Amino acid sequence: MRAGIGYDAHPLTPGRRLVLGGIDIPFDKGLSGWSDADVLTHAIIDALLGAAALGDIGSHFPPGEPEYRDISSLVLLERVRDKLGENGWQVGNIDATIVAEKPKLSGYIDRMRQQISRTLGVAISQVSVKASTSNELGFIGRGEGIAAWAIALIEESS
Numbered sequence: 001m002r003a004g005i006g007y008d009a010h011p012l013t014p015g016r017r018l019v020l021g022g023i024d025i026p027f028d029k030g031l032s033g034w035s036d037a038d039v040l041t042h043a044i045i046d047a048l049l050g051a052a053a054l055g056d057i058g059s060h061f062p063p064g065e066p067e068y069r070d071i072s073s074l075v076l077l078e079r080v081r082d083k084l085g086e087n088g089w090q091v092g093n094i095d096a097t098i099v100a101e102k103p104k105l106s107g108y109i110d111r112m113r114q115q116i117s118r119t120l121g122v123a124i125s126q127v128s129v130k131a132s133t134s135n136e137l138g139f140i141g142r143g144e145g146i147a148a149w150a151i152a153l154i155e156e157s158s
């Protein structure tokens with residue numbers, strides 16, 4: 001078994017969709033970035049790549065490549081799952097925390113877990129997603145951005 005960690009943050013700006021864990025969340029701002037800027041999925045991707053010592057999201061899907069413009073990060077997650085498989089790994093479990101002052105995310109957590117687990121081909125019980133705030137501290141507290149942390153455990157494919 002191997003463990004990996006992932007972290008990501010994106011700025012919140014008007015006129016963008018807010019996508020977290022592949023779910024569109026109604027809000028007056030969204031995350032800016034080259035892809036759909038799904039900060040949760042990006043942190044999970046980095047945790048999985050890190051566990052397998054396969055580099056990071058930027059080395060596999062460089063920002064600026066036309067192919068990745070506004071792409072759903074679930075597509076990238078699916079490719080990472082395949083890369084892990086090619087290297088003899090399968091997903092054990094994932095635990096992630098989104099840190100956002102607003103909007104309130106509790107009503108969307110189970111749908112995010114469902115999307116991520118479906119994309120990875122694992123049971124929903126293997127994917128944990130939690131939401132927290134930064135208690136009005138820092139860039140997250142001022143509503144300037146959203147961050148996510150994730151850890152992943154992977155196992156040799158049976």
Ligand SMILES: [Zn+2]
Pocket residue numbers: 008009010033037038039042
């Ligand atoms: Zn990102």
